[in-house]
Amino acid sequence: MSDEDAVEEAEELESLDEIETSAETPEADLLPRDREEDDYLQKARATFASNPFPVLLLSERMRIEFANEACERLFTDYYRLSGNLFSDAFGKALGAGVLHELYGSVHSREKGYSWKGLIRSKTRGSGTVLTKAYLFPLYSVGSRSPSNYIAFFDDVTTENKNLLRSVFLSLLEASKLKDNDTGKHIQRVNLYARRFAEILYDQFGYQSIDRDFIEDIGFLASMHDVGKIGTPDDILNKEGPLAEWEWSIMQEHTKNGAYILSTYPNPMAREIALNHHERWDGTGYPFKIENSMIPLSARIVSIADVYDALRMKRSYKEAFDHATAIENVKEWSGSHFDPALVDVFERIDGEFEKIYEENAD
Structure with a gap:
């Protein structure tokens, strides 16, 4: 037969x-x-x-x-x-x-x-x-x-997840060698993004957020800048503003990261790396996409990344306190960031401050 x-x-x-x-x-x-x-x-x-x-x-x-x-x-x-x-x-x-x-x-x-x-x-x-x-x-x-x-x-759920994560954790370690500022920063961005997703899970209009989304963004948010592995050290560590040609090279880290993560079976990894510098009003990079064209995962990580970057002392800036960082995020609502997400952020900003203080550099 x-x-x-x-x-x-x-x-x-x-x-x-x-x-x-x-x-x-x-x-x-x-x-x-x-x-x-x-x-x-x-x-x-x-x-x-x-x-x-x-x-x-x-x-x-x-x-x-x-x-x-x-x-x-x-x-x-x-x-x-x-x-x-x-x-x-x-x-x-x-x-x-x-x-x-x-x-x-x-x-x-x-x-x-x-x-x-x-x-x-x-x-x-x-x-x-x-x-x-x-x-x-x-x-x-x-x-x-x-x-x-x-x-x-x-x-084989845990076995499969651990195998995938072990590969990309090695990439994260490599990225730390390129950028000394990334150590605790990427851990905090993971925690911010996970907490953000947990809050949205119970809100109307965010049915796309499920338990997998929460678990995934809580790990993959840290991969947002992995493309900086391909960025020259003198640009990454330059004190003061970048020249126009240097800024063009810096922006390529989004595409580099998307390429590196293109083999990861979860598309969220690539989405975050490629789109976390896009802006709600379409003035971001690398492709100037706008509004809901930007994947939700990248919109969440964008707020988490910027808040933490404002709090940190960098080669080109002093650290901001929590209140100043919050005011900056609110000011950029509707331009840089999804305004609905900024509204949620304002309700839980105290949790962001706690995460920062408990995981300080």
């Missing part, structure tokens, strides 16, 4: 299963089942009930018959498992193409009636969980085709 035939058969079985379920009567539950099959499933349940690894037992038609505690715990915020078809529970996360591939594989003798792949599950409130999934056939005594399936899940 070809993969295409297997997929068609799987879809027919799903439709049949749905029809049978809706047509069930009380008497249908009393129909005798094969005792060996019942014993077999009971043993499987008992074996995996307390297993620390998330496990599902599926019927021949891919209906979830059992989810152990570890599996329920892993997916509790994402899916309703027991009693659902596998496609109903995980179909949206997998997408139609992968789901068809999966059904083709588990009905294909050539592919060992098995499948493995990644499932990315996400909700606004709980963020993303990334799992490796492995589906294997189970056989009843004397059966040549699967009577059930078993699915194992491996949560």
Whole structure:
């Protein structure tokens, strides 16, 4: 049987299963089942009930018959498992193409009636969980085709996140060698941006901010100036104003940063590096985009970056106190910064001051 035939058969079985379920009567539950099959499933349940690894037992038609505690715990915020078809529970996360591939594989003798792949599950409130999934056939005594399936899940969310972050943390360390002012500055910008996002999460009009956004900006905000790795030292550390040609070179750090971060799987990294010097009125750089054309992540980081830069002593300026920095940010509302975000900033500016004082250079 070809993969295409297997997929068609799987879809027919799903439709049949749905029809049978809706047509069930009380008497249908009393129909005798094969005792060996019942014993077999009971043993499987008992074996995996307390297993620390998330496990599902599926019927021949891919209906979830059992989810152990570890599996329920892993997916509790994402899916309703027991009693659902596998496609109903995980179909949206997998997408139609992968789901068809999966059904083709588990009905294909050539592919060992098995499948493995990644499932990315996400909700606004709980963020993303990334799992490796492995589906294997189970056989009843004397059966040549699967009577059930078993699915194992491996949560690789933290492992994947740590691997990605370790690569880019090394870039941050390299950027510190180029600019001595960046040490605590980038840590504080992370903290400002994260707190900003946490406040916006509960506000109407910011549904795009979810738990992933909060976690991501709390790390990626620090990458905003990573492109300065390519900026000459004599320009970075020059005392006093830059000449016009020097300023042109300095502005290139936004494009350099976007290029460096272009391979990062989360587009927020590139968005922040490229756009954190754009201005609400379209007078920023590198592309003079304006208003909501500027990604929200970059608009947040722009305020956080400028506030902290005002507070710091630099080679070309003295440090400003909190009140003076606040007045500058307010003055630039509607020109440099998104005015709606400045309104939020004014409500939480005391938290910015606290972050600065607790993480001072």
